[in-house]
Amino acid sequence: MKKFSLRGLAGRLGAKRPTLAGVKGSFATIQSKNGLFSAGMIALVVAIVIVFNLAVGYLPSNLREADLSSSGIYTVTDTSVDYLAALETDVELIVVAQSDSVDSRITRFLDRYAALSDHLSLRYADPVTNPSVLTQYETEADTIVVSCAETGRQETVYLDDILVLDYYSYMMYGYADYTEFDAEGQLTSAIDYVVSAVDHTVYTTTGHGEMELGSLVVEQLERSHFTTSSVNLTTDGGIPEDCDLLVINQPTSDLSVDELEMVRAYLAAGGQVSVILDSEQFEHPHLTELMEEYGLVEVDGYIADAENYYWYQNSGSYYIFFPELDTSTDAADGVAEDAYVMVGYDLVNGMISPVLGLTEGTPARDTITVTPFLTTSESGMAVVNEDDYTTGEYLIGVTASEAIAVETEDETPAETAETETSDGEETGEEEEEAETITARLTVITADTLLDDTLNSSYSLANVQVFVNTVTAGFEDVENISIEAKSLETTYNTISNAGVLGLVVVVLLPLSILIVGVVHWMRRRKL
16 A cells, blocks of 8 residues: 655645745636636626616606506506696595505506606505594595695595496306406596686586486586586576586477577577487477577488498498597597497387487578587488488587677777877777687487497497587586596407418418428438
8 A cells, every 4th residue: 555654745735835926827817817807797787787676666667567457457548648747736646445455456557647747646544543534534445535735625536436346247146347447537537626626517407308418428527527407497597697508408398488588598698508309300499490590400301321330240220320520620629539429229229219410501690600520421311211311411410609799897889099190080999809708509419429328338439529519618627538448358369260260270380380390300311
């Protein structure tokens, strides 16, 4: 066996001891320099990633999170983005609920929404740990209080109105199935209400078999700062002084002579009147007289459209159609390009509800301007019977407006300033133009335009168009119309695929399989 001495072992170890010069020299090689550079770059990249993540964490959620939901419930529309960007008054959103009980979809949306304006703040108030918050804001649990200290106004948004529950499924099957997400529309309308001191009143007439305004219309009017009430012109002493809009909705009997004069006087003073005609034709000479005074002539028969009619399951009817919306009018304000209006369909009874029609006549005064906003196509027809019909373009929705001069109390009928000409003659020169107000008579000939069942069953612009005709007459009102987001499951299906289905289902997979087998055979031979 080979023997080692301790002295020899110590000598060999001493010979391999590194020196300072050797260490310095090892760092001078190319391999060492490359290694140091790589290590330094790795450390720098790691540091950048850490700092970047920390910085991103401080960004608002609307910038650091992408909306990947199928219905885009976290995406705020341009309507709210533009509105909040122009907001100049501080508004506070107080979520009065237990923080762990609020649906995560609502909290995520609120974070993104509140980040859109520096004048918008968000906080949570737990009514369990702080019961006084219910008394402070005069509200209930599971609500969002929208408050503006500057105006002293507040509005309450219920969480149940944001996530809309399908009560049928709940009652029948016992589980909560939500169909709509309406956070944006509720909040933007509430903010607009609290920062504005505007309030207008809409009166609907009674006594002529009128229909009440549908809940969808009333809800949208309330969002635009209108409260609704009713009035009987005969028994209640005429049109109330605080009436900002008079609505005659689907009367089945005519106005009396006295009522006609009341409406005329109201319009002559700059009032606004909306008339929705009933589908049932009846003699109404006084209502006809009012419309013809403003250049609107009712035609005989019912209106059909051979071009823009409703087609469903290999059948259709010319009497159920889609009127053309004039995008240059106030009625189309904010209406999406792909939205449409539908009339003539009584969805409750599954039958046609005929549409009446108007043509433009000669107004009684030159100061009256007639502006149609809903019309048939040129293939429209006024049908009296199978053998008696007239083809042409007919008016379904139209507004007749009139500018009316108003004299102030300290203004004389001919207020002028005296001036001298170069010849020394005095001339009368008008000092300033008289102030004017605008009277508006809007007539809609389709009673189904405002039908709740039709508008809740189809994605239509019917209600928005009507409310636009109302708000257009008020400079201090803005129609904020934002549709709720659907939570219904959307399936990617191809109906009647034909050749496309054959290609996608059979030919494409088969081609990929053949290419794969050929490629494998070639590599196997190598």
